[in-house]
Amino acid sequence: MTIKAILTDIEGTTSAVSFVFDVLFPFAAKHLPDFVRTHAAETAVAAQLQAVRTDSNEPAADVERVIEILLQWIAEDRKATPLKALQGMVWAEGYQAGLLKGHVYPDAVEALKRWHQDGYALYVYSSGSIQAQKLIFGCSEAGDLTPLFSGYFDTTSGGKREAQSYHTIAQAIGLPAEQILFLSDIVEELDAAQQAGMATCGLVRQGGVLAGHSNVVSFALIDVSQF
Template identity: 65%
Template sequence: MPIRAILTDIEGTTSSVSFVYDVLFPYARQHLPAYLRAHADEPEVAAQLAAVRREAGEPEAELERVIAILLAWMDADRKVTPLKALQGMVWREGYRAGEIRGHVYPDAVTALHAWKQQGLGLYVYSSGSVQAQRLIFGCSDAGDLTPLFSGYFDTEVGHKRDPAAYRRILGEIGHGPDEVLFLSDVVEELDAAREAGLQTCGLAREGGELSGHRTVSGFEAIGLDAGQGSPSADHQAR
């Protein structure tokens, strides 16, 4: 079945892990406390603070306690939806101030443009919030890439190692599972997508294999035949 849509991860796939861990996370950790103290009463922020209290089981927690919880979650790299939403708000300030530029690999930029020209639907699925996804592509070092994408998904649809999340995404984008190719650098995510029926391709930018899945080192090797949207024979699963 020809590929009609691409669903891609960000960290380690379109963008470097070091950008996320060495730039984005430290920026959020440094600026989150002051941001929350300044904006805690705004509805957008207050809703996420309430979600943190529910998730932590501390409904009466004062703001400083909530900040401590969030910093602990950041240190543990917890994939918690309100944390991701609040990080996205902080990053939005950094992007707007010109203090952050989103990193996207040049080979990913080239492939995304080519696939868009071929008429493929392009979608993002990341544990980072939809807002953070739009920022990394909208304020990227390659310019505004958001016009390339037809939709964004985060942990609101479920966790990336849960096949049910991919089924929900399929319901949203309106393609059959065998028409969608999922790209990621994490075996467990690829496994979950395959269990949901999607085609998969692993990105191992430092080399190696993502066990059980077709694995390439960059977007130029994914091998979708021009105009057909189907994986080329040279890159089928080993």
């Protein structure tokens, strides 16, 4: 069946893992406490702080305690939805101030532009919030890449290692899973997408093998017509 859409991961796939861990996470950890203190009363922020209290079973936690929990989650690289949302808000301020520029590999930029021109619908699926995804591509070193994408998915669609998440995404895209090619650098994610019926291709930029899937070291080597 012909591929009509391409769904891509970000970390280790379109973008360097080091950008997330060495640039974005430290920026969020440094600026999040003051951001929360400043904006705690705003509706969007207050809703996420309440979600932190619920997720941590600390309904009476004050703002300072919530900040402690968030910093602990950052240290643990916890994939918590309210943390991702708040990090996204902090990063938005950083991008808008010009303090951050999204890293996207040049080979990914070139391929995404070519695929878009060729008529493939492009989507993102990352554990980072949809807002964070739009920022990394919208304020990238290569300029605003968001016009290339038709949609974004995050952990609100389910875990990236669960086949059901990919069924959910295929439904949202409106295509049979067999017409979607999923790109990632994590074998468990590729396995889950494959179980849901998607075509898969693994990015092995640092070498190694993602068993059971096509493997490439660069977007430049992906021939969509071969899937």
